[in-house]
Amino acid sequence: MADSSWTSSAESLKGVILDLCGVLYDSGEDGGTPIPGSVEAVKRLKASDLKLRFCTNETQASRDKFVAKLQKMGFDISVCEVFSPAPAAVAVLKDRGMRPHLLVYDGLLSEFESVDQTNPNCVVVGDAAGKFTYENLNDAFRVLIGLEKPVLFALGKGRYYKEADGLSLDVGPYMKALEYACDVEAEVIGKPSSAFFHSVLSDMGLQPHQVMMVGDDLVNDVGGAQLCGMKGLQVRTGKYRPGPSPVWPGSGRGAEEMGSRGRWAMC
Numbered sequence: 001m002a003d004s005s006w007t008s009s010a011e012s013l014k015g016v017i018l019d020l021c022g023v024l025y026d027s028g029e030d031g032g033t034p035i036p037g038s039v040e041a042v043k044r045l046k047a048s049d050l051k052l053r054f055c056t057n058e059t060q061a062s063r064d065k066f067v068a069k070l071q072k073m074g075f076d077i078s079v080c081e082v083f084s085p086a087p088a089a090v091a092v093l094k095d096r097g098m099r100p101h102l103l104v105y106d107g108l109l110s111e112f113e114s115v116d117q118t119n120p121n122c123v124v125v126g127d128a129a130g131k132f133t134y135e136n137l138n139d140a141f142r143v144l145i146g147l148e149k150p151v152l153f154a155l156g157k158g159r160y161y162k163e164a165d166g167l168s169l170d171v172g173p174y175m176k177a178l179e180y181a182c183d184v185e186a187e188v189i190g191k192p193s194s195a196f197f198h199s200v201l202s203d204m205g206l207q208p209h210q211v212m213m214v215g216d217d218l219v220n221d222v223g224g225a226q227l228c229g230m231k232g233l234q235v236r237t238g239k240y241r242p243g244p245s246p247v248w249p250g251s252g253r254g255a256e257e258m259g260s261r262g263r264w265a266m267c
Contacts, residue, residue: 014210015051017200021161022216022238028164031069035237039074051204054082057156057190059126061107083200085155085190086111100124101143126155127171144182152178156190158220162238192224216240
């Protein structure tokens with residue numbers, strides 16, 4: 001992106017949406033560590049005239065516990081500012097009268113306590129980490145394959161994410177395994193779903209062209225936001241890897257048009 005275009009885009013902004021893992025912190029067994037400059041960046045954004053929200057596909061903890069972890073790292077973040085897939089999934093399940101079989105991380109189970117889970121008529125899969133065993137995947141497969149009209153919900157579809165000790169598989173590969181085995185297409189709740197992004201925009205009270213999404217995932221963060229009409233910026237942290245830019249359906253745009261930038265100190 002040319003400097004003049006970047007300046008023009010920045011001047012028209014009224015809001016910013018930040019991804020969390022890989023943008024503000026790197027995940028890890030100890031809870032994770034802030035990326036250098038990220039705590040200060042959030043403080044600067046909050047001190048500005050911009051509206052700020054946080055949009056994550058994090059599905060290893062309830063939103064309350066997740067935000068508490070970020071606050072311990074030094075981030076000025078409240079629960080009402082964070083949008084994650086689990087609460088959105090609960091709303092969809094209740095609205096459609098769905099009873100889920102859950103293949104999610106134990107720390108996320110509390111988010112679904114208000115949903116009837118007897119005699120499941122759908123499967124919800126999130127980033128289950130160590131629970132992605134053959135037995136658990138096979139249980140989810142058996143529920144789906146036994147339904148006349150199988151319904152599979154995925155809390156995101158990322159391929160991998162960055163942890164302190166390296167890259168780790170995300171929910172996407174396991175979602176694809178269930179799709180293939182059951183000949184079904186998953187309904188994604190979370191990024192890059194347009195409905196998910198629009199729920200954040202609605203809360204901000206802003207139009208897509210007034211908002212920029214900042215993420216480390218070129219397809220799910222930046223691409224998904226751009227397909228909704230928002231601006232997108234990829235940071236060179238988290239899962240970012242140098243190399244040719246992928247092109248996603250319906251866009252034809254690559255990273256050279258997104259204003260890729262470096263670490264937070266450079267943003």
